[in-house]
Amino acid sequence: MPRAVILTALPVEYKAVRNHLIDLQEKEHPQGTIYEQGKFVAKGQEWQVGIAEVGAGNAGAAAEAERAIAYFQPNILLFVGIAGGIKDVAIGDVVVATEVYGYESGKVGEQFFTRPKAGKSAYRLVQRAKFEARKGEWLQRLDSAPVSQPRVFVAPIVAGEKVVTSRKSAIFQFLRESYNDAIALEMEGFGFLSAAFAHPNIPAVVIRGISDLIEGKNDDSVESEDIRQAKASQHASAFAFEMLAKLDIAFLIRMRYKVPRFWEWGMGNRQSVGWLPTMASSAITAVGGFKLIQGELEPLTVILLAVGFVSLLSICLYVWFKRSRINGSGDTLVKHYSKKTRRLALLGLFAVALLMVLSGGGWYHHNNFQKHQVVVLVANFRDPQQDTWGVTEDIISQLEDALVTRQHKDASVKYDDVKVQALNETITAQEGIEVARAKGAKHHADIVLWGWYKDTNTHVKVTVKFEVLEKLHYLPSVRTKQLIQPIAQLNSFKIQAQLPRKTSYLTLFTIGLVRYEAEDYEAAITRFTKALEILPDAEQAIAQDTAIDALYFYKGNAHYYEGELDKAIANYNLALQFNRELVEAYNNSGIAYSDKGELDLAIGKKGELDLAIADFTQALEIEPEFAEAYNNRGIVYSDKGELDLAISDYNQALKINREDAEAYNNRGSAYSDKGELDLAISDFNRALNINPEYAGAYINRAHAYTKLGDKQKAIQDLKKVAKLYGQQGKTAKQQQVLELLKQLQQASR
Structure with missing residues (x-):
């Protein structure tokens, strides 16, 4: 159904428009404007019409027009009301504005200079108005035949913010001099058409009925002002609805949803x-x-x-x-x-x-x-005699050689997850890290090698920068420092030979960490091992010693996850040779010894457990607030049957971290082994309050309930565990719990 919006300024105008509609309903805009929406049916056409009384003034009319357009999304927009006649018109005549001048636009100096602005009614609506004015059928929409037949003018009018009531006023004289083609005066049309101008697909028009004459021909003894305004409003609204009845709806719809040329x-x-x-x-x-x-x-x-x-x-x-x-x-x-x-x-x-x-x-x-390939981007090293020294080419060549894994004596295969690529551009010290990272990102590189060197009379200073673009969770701080060598080494290509070896070490170390994060521990071990084969000497290492201890540490972790406990312990010990304060290495070494000790317990040995305790103790001497080491040492004490010492360590861990669910669970297990079941259940409850999906705590609490003889609560806990394992996709563990649950249910009958 096509939609129209008709705005009015005064109650008498609103009433005249409203009388032409049926099935009226109230509509409230989110910002508070109250509309009524009704239907207008004529000549087989049905319109949905929204109406509003917006008050006097161009600014308010413009704002309300914009709001109504957004709310109703109409096909046509009209402003209907009364106006004062300036010339040629009589009371009750109708004026359809071809354009509305904003007469207050101008510049004020010693005198007022006009800068005329006008809002224009839509061409098609102006032409329709002229046609309907000639036919005169609109008069049939009036409730009663007028004493004298009103005329319809299609002409310019003016609008401002002042009510003009005298032809002797300066404003009236100004209007006659500056806008002498205007035949009527009102206060809203310019603002209304200015708002409509922003919506070229919605035709708009201003229609006015003449209610008084500024020329002074009003006669209140014949007709009061109220009667004149009502008459003018009725005539204007009748003509407006006659135009609606005759408009081409199909055209308006095409115009409203018009596609650009x-x-x-x-x-x-x-x-x-x-x-x-x-x-x-x-x-x-x-x-x-x-x-x-x-x-x-x-x-x-x-x-x-x-x-x-x-x-x-x-x-x-x-x-x-x-x-x-x-x-x-x-x-x-x-x-x-x-x-x-x-x-x-x-x-x-x-x-x-x-x-x-x-x-x-x-x-x-x-x-x-x-994701599986690491791209190493090598920039040109600044060199005033690049063609002579060839540092960049040598780095790329030897990097490629370093990134080859030899499977047999006569055969070698390059790592398919590493690509060395030349940037063929220089990155200067002034451009710095940001430019290096930007160029690396552009080429989808993971590592960027760049730098420069300059020589003095006796030595050459080489600076190498090593940028890892993708943030690695496990990457330690890798710093670089200048290489200072005698100038003769530059001439004999010794520095060119050293640079690729050192950068190859850093590259392989980083690639190993990439594989480590991807949980590809076998590939990580291969890269770490290859990096160690070309480890630079301590004096000229580009990567400082902190990176070397980290390499051994993560290599040890990779061996641990592969189940190679002895190799893991060996690498932790090597890491500790380079950094005696690396508490994580002591802790992880203790875990590896503990795992070995659990295997030895099956054959009655406890030696590995003592070594584990020694490592955890050493870690705690370096870092007394290391809660994880207390927890791990408590587990080993529990495995040895020294439950009081275990509980003491769990207490220390919880003193450091009150939200450690694992420590509560482990202490609960120790209390359970001591037979203090109420304390055990209390700890399991705390663990589950912190982590409601902690399957191990549910299982341990079920065992405690079973010992207390409360099999129903034990069954409830095991059901929760089975559900959790199912949600986590741990089918094998779920089946084990279901079997245990079945046995417990049978025993409780």
């Missing part, structure tokens, strides 16, 4: 999506696809592909679903295409969908490969 091309009497947007969308998609093939997975690539695919899908769907006709109710424009065109659109939908799948697959393959 560049989006249209002719098909007989139909308008259709043209080739220009289709070609543009295809070109955008092609550019994005090309960048994807080239491996440029930058944000621009994603944006191009997204815009291209969405545009193509939208065009195909538009062609497939829309029809170009006005439906039976006369309020909807739907586009129509031939069967051939619509079949092409359907084929296009499948083609675009296929392209999306292929692009997604390409992206996934490339992204998955990138």
